[in-house]
Amino acid sequence: MSTETETETASTTAASTAYAARAIAPSALAALRVTDDAGRACAPYTVVEDGDPLRCCLRRSAPGERIALVSYAPLRRWAGETGAEPGAYDEQGPVFVHAEECGGPAPSETYPFAHAGALRTLRRYDAAGRIVGGRLLEIPEATSEGFDRAFGEAFADPAVALVHVRAVEYGCFLFEVRRP
Structure with a gap:
């Protein structure tokens, strides 16, 4: 993985989480704000309800923000960075993003x-x-413990x-965690 990719994708977790949740990279967002991964033009709108x-x-949107619902292929984007060939596992789905850089x-x-x-x-x-x-995770309360345990189990497999x-x-992609 390139240094540019590592630095452009910010972690959202502080020291209290064991793994770094990754947002969509700024370079991918710039492309998605023009044409999404399904080939459709971005169609921004103003949020009415948060x-x-x-x-x-x-984070969740707030009223008055300009956002867009775009089609995103997270595995395809990752494969482009790493040279992987996901084949049929390359799926795309809807994600909300700010219409302009945030x-x-x-x-x-x-x-x-x-x-x-x-x-x-x-x-x-x-x-x-x-x-x-894969694993199903039910979150009993808004803490990091369940996620930390589930990611630990996942990355225990080399x-x-x-x-x-x-x-x-909805089956929507929320975020990605890469091997530390």
Whole structure:
């Protein structure tokens, strides 16, 4: 992985989390704000009610913000950096991002979008971009403990290169954690 990629993708977690949650990289965001990974033009709009999970800064949207719903292929983007060939595992789906460049993630003591009662799927991928396992995580309270344990289990397998966290309700990509 290049130094540029490492420095452009900010961690959102403070010292109280064991793993770094990664937002969508600024270079990918710049491209998505023009044409998304499905080839559609970006169509920004102004938020009326808060709550959309923004993958650029890993927080929820607020009324009055300009955002866009774009199609994003996280594994394809990662494979482009690493030379992996994910084949059929290359999927794309909807994500919310700010319509214009934002400041990126702010430090946090918990993982993004971790609220009590949330269900998350943690998909494990190997260096070739193939799924090598997964785990369902129910978040009992907004702490890092459950995520830390699940990521620890994932990275205990030497074949696991990265983990994608997705919302069970909609299947949407939320954030990525790479092998430390």
